[in-house]
Amino acid sequence: MSTSTSSPRDQLIRSASTPLAQQLAQRYAERIQQRLLLPGARLPSVRECARHHGVSPYTVVAAYDQLLAAGLLEARKQRGFFVRESAPKLKPAARSAPVATAPRAFDATALIRGMFQADAATSPGLGTLPADWLDRPMLQSALRKVVAQGADALTLQYGEPGGDVRLREVLAQRLNADLGIAATPSQVLSTVGATHALDLITRGLLQPGDAVLVDDPGWAIEYARLTQAGMRLLPVPRGADGPDLAVMDRLIDEHRPRMYVTVSVLHNPTGQTLSLAAAHQILKLAERADLLIVEDDTYAFMAPNHAPRLSALDGLRRTLYVSGFSKILTPAWRVGYVAASPERIDKLTNLKLLSTLTTSPLMERAVALCLEQGQLRRHAERVNTRLDAARQRAVRLALDAGCQFITPPQGLFGWVDVGVDTERAAQRLLDLGWLIAPGLLFSATRRAGTAMRINFATAQDARFWKLLQTLRQEL
């Protein structure tokens, strides 16, 4: 999977030995294989495609012919060219990822897979900080120390089932001192990123068929995980004032949910943070309905420590606190954790043994070093200063392009109303080399709409916003 999504710099190469038509056909074939174009998706018209790529219509026709011949496209009379609903099996060597069976034109997995290869400069929808915002020297120094010290326990043996002891100690300190969450080191379980923690919780504390309250909009991977595990999603609208508590109240009475999974602070994608009053109300509802609350604090280091955490108010009685380091340190290390009551941690530890045995003690110790020495805190301060400036600029660009903010801009992500269907816009923009995150991906009911998520750090290119403005008028 060394293929890359097309970008403005990724032009067809006129001097190459490969004919332009073949280059174009290969590009679309890759995109179909990477699932950025899924079965049923319409390709641009010949004229449109020719214009975008600066080639003649004959070249486009030749490219589409090659794709038709390869069985990747089908022509529909009067309507144009579409990705075949049941694309043929490609030869293993030629395919990086098979075509999905689900007939969706743009699904969560496609976005996620696309984003792993995305170029931050052309991905205003990116989910993480761009690589050049991260503190590479800090990361390398921590790793070098871990390798040099290289205690046997880190190098030659399974890690502790609960995770590296020093990481759990420093995390317990942070929880207590910074966030007001009372937890001992033995109440902290390390995981392969926050995702793994959420996955263990789904498997360990829910039964298939359980109803689960989720924020809507929210994170597609969480919806996908819960759905895949057989849960019923109960979407709670989340807007500028936080979750709609009246809806939550009604859903509780109607469906008797077992759990509420929420990002309380700098919610993805709205950027909204719970007020203290809302946090208190949610816990009262949870008490009445005997709900478990999973507090996903993925953006913890981008928010003030005094932002109210449900787990702090509740004391980890019916809350489980989940966080990680992908959004601030690096996504490459895959270190996350969950803090909860000793009984729940014990259950989740057993499940962790079944799912991965242990996690890598090396990566965990490296995170511990970054935390222990205050480096991560200082790095987070620098990131937040820079993010404030980037946010100001991106907001201005967005407003100038005629977009509106659905919720007040905060943290890493902006939740923007573009005024046109963002699923269609996403396809068009992809043709032009820009990866955005359409609202569909954050909808619990998978509804298309006019919203999109932007990453303030990567939505800085005025050309993107100009293009979006043009597109708004076209669509």
Add this chain to the structure above:
Amino acid sequence: MSTSTSSPRDQLIRSASTPLAQQLAQRYAERIQQRLLLPGARLPSVRECARHHGVSPYTVVAAYDQLLAAGLLEARKQRGFFVRESAPKLKPAARSAPVATAPRAFDATALIRGMFQADAATSPGLGTLPADWLDRPMLQSALRKVVAQGADALTLQYGEPGGDVRLREVLAQRLNADLGIAATPSQVLSTVGATHALDLITRGLLQPGDAVLVDDPGWAIEYARLTQAGMRLLPVPRGADGPDLAVMDRLIDEHRPRMYVTVSVLHNPTGQTLSLAAAHQILKLAERADLLIVEDDTYAFMAPNHAPRLSALDGLRRTLYVSGFSKILTPAWRVGYVAASPERIDKLTNLKLLSTLTTSPLMERAVALCLEQGQLRRHAERVNTRLDAARQRAVRLALDAGCQFITPPQGLFGWVDVGVDTERAAQRLLDLGWLIAPGLLFSATRRAGTAMRINFATAQDARFWKLLQTLRQEL
């Protein structure tokens, strides 16, 4: 969880400021918390305990009193002291792992958790090579190279969903060239150790209620995972001649299983390797019954490459090949993989995204370096030479102690008939500082018996075998 299991070197300290009784009480409290002693387990008699620890009976009585007062033990008239069935909640600071709810005296999780802290010198039941058999310089050099090269893709971004490209390339080469398994790099998916691969397969290719054929004896974690996921286990007896094909045939007709999970080469715990004829027969059965076969090749590097792999015969049509590096390189890195048909890899990749997003590209690149440069192959050759000698010595010691080998000794593990109930023996030996792996842990039906698994590399201490011989006469 910095506590350790007691070992001969882990004596009570007479000069310490902590009284002997308190030291003894703490040791038992730890063991109860670590679940090496589970609810219902009987403690040694006062006289026995005094003799083992070289203290007076008064000291033991004082220690047991403290444990009674702490609510950890209960005294039963005429019978002695037992771990309380419902041990009280310990204060968080004092407990590393809560007491299990399952009333088993010695369960899989206990062994596994115990083994993570085990001292190889006193753990003849250990599941991995002892740390001093591993090639620390090779491991450190590979890590240093990865950190020094530190490409952005390894340091600052999510890894590829499928895993590090170079690792997958070198694994595909190995599969093709060494094992005769035809697979492209895109047919290889990296995971957090082989355990994670087996877990993704369970979740992605089975439905709760499915019947699954398993080897019996076999690996407790695999039984536990399948059971936890709601599968019905169909145990196939595995002995010196391999799986009992007549039983398998009958089980297929009676239960229509969906899958057979097996260790084809150097099976854990019997050490048995499928003959070519048996492999062919199994595939014929699988064809008839439309079975998927999961081939767990965890001990791949300890077996000759020409040992027949089901996946090689079948060409990954109905087989999925799983392996990893915990048994040869180091358990600390947590790198494993699965090779399968493109469609199955695609499905498992989506599930991997839901379970951990990606895996750590750093650890994967480090494994790739060890493989690419032939270092791992040379290390494996050295390990196998050393293991051959260790096996010879351990076999002699075991036979001299009156034990019998149930299957011919091969590979890392020996499957030994001790002649007395090994669950009882395990508890007694634990008191004396030795960690063994009783047959119960390898029984799909959780039946106690007289078998135990030994690790040839760690079963070298003549004192252990002498002790076992004495115990055989006592029990």
